[in-house]
Amino acid sequence: MDLKSNHTAPVLTDPAPISKSRLGGYPNLLPYSHTGAFSELILNIPKKKTGILDDVRACSWLDAMKASSPPHRKMMKDSNNELAPIDSDAAYRAWMLQYPSALTSFEQIINSAKGKRIALFLDYDGTLSPIVDNPDSAFMSDAMRDAVEKVAKYFPTAIISGRSRDKVYEFIGLKELYYAGSHGMDIMSPVRQSVLDDHQNDIRSTDKEDKEVNLFQSAREFLPMIDEVLKSLVENTKDIKGVKVENNKFVAAVHYRNVDEKYWQTVAQRVHDTMKLYPRLRLTHGRKVLEVRPVINWDKGKAVMFLLESLGLSNCNDVLPIYVGDDRTDEDAFKVLREGNCGYGILVSAVPKESKAFFSLRDTSEVMEFLKYIVTWKQSSAL
């Protein structure tokens, strides 16, 4: 992907292609209207011309698909070009000057935490579990689970994943954590009183232990639409070998990790064609996955702020939030922390990437190391 010298690269979030007949002056024909009190979450959808531009847009998606799926370091080393590993090592070292390792910078991080309470936010795929061919098999290791469990004993710890909340809970299975699924559009948090109470998206529920919890689902009204588009995506991509459409509750994910690259254009075109009927959905690019999600002003960054508030941790003078993630969607959270001058984003990446994070970790094993460092530091400082 392009490396730029500044820190202004936005997260790639393509607006949904717009069908003129659906939007051009006939708003009442939209299948799902947003009349709720939280309608300020809904983004304004720019009108676009259709026709030949559709094809151009589908092609640009292909470019984005390639850009958002950088090769793993191992693949680079396996290439026939013997200079590649040396070049890539040099590039990585140069990149780390800008994004120092959170392990070697641990003292700096801890110094910032003096007199504050650390709050940890962790992505799941590619952060706690390795990226694997089959998304249903993205299991975390027992050692990682143990590290997360220990860290959660000392610090409020939340998982913020693009997966459905139920699925990511199944993978992790730790009751001590807070969980936000669907890129933060489905948050389970402790019961609290706040300005958002009594809102239609903010409901009381019970967790698996029958304990009363708060469920905040910013895109609740989109559920029927996501179910509908999921079925269409399954139908429209069923003849492309290797495609997997995953139901992530408020997000429909089209994985193309196992699709031959020569058919990626076909995947882009089919998803694009399907989305033409849903102007209130938009596309985001993850690692070898296209994600179809509601056009609402909500992302992992807003989920972090919401959770901090819910947990009574929104005062930056007392709290140091740390967010660890590997994907483009995590950039929203990095950005919130950087711009709020409150806490640190840590990007997990084995290749140089432009980011809003402050620090880096190379892979999931370094994430585990980092979690252990924090626990050891906490235990020794309590002596």
Ligand SMILES: [Mg+2]
């Ligand atoms: Mg991830």
